[in-house]
Amino acid sequence: MRFSRNTSRYTVKSALADEPPYVLYRIMSYGGVPIMVTRDEAERWEGAASAYAKILAEAADALRVDVRWERGAYLRLLPGGHRRVARKVAALEDRYRDVTRAATATYAPIRNLVEARIKSQQKAERRHQQEQEKQRAHFRSLAEQEVWGYLVEAANPETVHIFWHDVQPTQPRPTSSRRSETPLSAIQLDAELRHLMTEQSIKLLAWDPASREHAARIYGLALSDFWQRHVGSDLATPRKADEDRSAKHPSPSRSTGTSHHSSHGIGGHY
Structure with missing residues (x-):
């Protein structure tokens, strides 16, 4: 059985300037957009969003720490050191991309479900509002009949x-x-x-x-x-x-x- 919860759309900025932000939806009891879900859906969707957010945060933290260490290493002072550091940083960035893209692919089905549910509810709400306006117009016309x-x-x-x-x-x-x-x-x-x-x-x-x-x-x-x-x-x-x-x-x-x-x-x- 479905019951009402709320969902908020969050964007997480990538640690890399050339990567788009990551999008996830948190399921909560207040704030955001109302959404009808089953108890199982609410738990699965929130669990997936929480796990996705954790992976993104850990990957970004690891990248910052590793890059800082590489750039601070004494090897950069040796001949060709800057090139070696640049290669290592590029490898770290590639690893970050691999981790975040894999996490995004894993979360994508849940994100698609949430967005589809939101769109479906918004469409139903528009239909309801149109029907309500149609009924109001109908009753207005009846109230204006001179009889x-x-x-x-x-x-x-x-x-x-x-x-x-x-x-x-x-x-x-x-x-x-x-x-x-x-x-x-x-x-x-x-x-x-x-x-x-x-x-x-x-x-x-x-x-x-x-x-x-x-x-x-x-x-x-x-x-x-x-x-x-x-x-x-x-x-x-x-x-x-x-x-x-x-x-x-x-x-x-x-x-x-x-x-x-x-x-x-x-x-x-x-």
């Missing part, structure tokens, strides 16, 4: 009835004292409702049940969830008190032709 309407009940001006245009209402809509002139988007409707709540002391938001069900089918979410996530408001969320009172006092038959509500808390529905 909603409302009316303030004439007989009870503290109640506003909310409905989806072109959806047959659950109960006949009551006579209104004020209503939306044109279809509104979800965002526009929310702003209108907040204005009504402030200016006209609206106490009850009566969402038409048929409209709620239709919206849930179109949005692919319960209306209250859609409203919270993509409108940024809880006005479509039924209040617990409303639900309790509705259970105790169920609405009368639809055949009466009169709109009823069971509570006076903002966000109520019938």
Whole structure:
């Protein structure tokens, strides 16, 4: 099973000016780039990086010590001494190259695995972000569709009835004292409702049940969830008190032709 760890890319400078730096990846519990690994992978990858780093450090130390000794030896003072020292230093440098290149070849498969895992995760993350943006754009377009309407009940001006245009209402809509002139988007409707709540002391938001069900089918979410996530408001969320009172006092038959509500808390529905 994979779990999250972190990896950091390290470069180790070669002891020789003409050699490129060596690259290794350390696996750790913090810092660096998150990476999903199994416990066995984490241990093997970190063990390989640690061994590689140790070989590089020891080879560089050995080269520095040996070269310093050769260049400091009294033989350099003899005729042709500088040439002999240069040959020995070149041989030491060749030995350093052999050791570090062998270590690099041994570590290369692990380095390739780590880099492939990082690239794979980055690709998956980009796909996820693109999908998230696609979903956000989809829900933004839904929130901007002008399909909603409302009316303030004439007989009870503290109640506003909310409905989806072109959806047959659950109960006949009551006579209104004020209503939306044109279809509104979800965002526009929310702003209108907040204005009504402030200016006209609206106490009850009566969402038409048929409209709620239709919206849930179109949005692919319960209306209250859609409203919270993509409108940024809880006005479509039924209040617990409303639900309790509705259970105790169920609405009368639809055949009466009169709109009823069971509570006076903002966000109520019938």
